[in-house]
Amino acid sequence: MTTMKNKPISFNLDNPGERYLFEHVKDIKNFSGYAKSLIAKDLKYKRDVIKVEVGNK
Numbered sequence: 505m506t507t508m509k510n511k512p513i514s515f516n517l518d519n520p521g522e523r524y525l526f527e528h529v530k531d532i533k534n535f536s537g538y539a540k541s542l543i544a545k546d547l548k549y550k551r552d553v554i555k556v557e558v559g560n561k
Contacts, residue, residue, distance in 0.1 A: 513539070
């Protein structure tokens with residue numbers, strides 16, 4: 505049995521910055537996959553930054 509969890513995201517369209525973000529993603533068919541790929545890139549970046557910081561000490 506697969507266990508799934510949802511993490512909805514809201515965009516305040518009265519806020520110009522959030523409206524800009526919404527306009528960027530509104531036509532993406534697999535928004536869940538897109539969000540997961542951004543999270544994965546963020547984790548890789550943070551992991552790489554930690555390696556650099558540890559390596560510089």
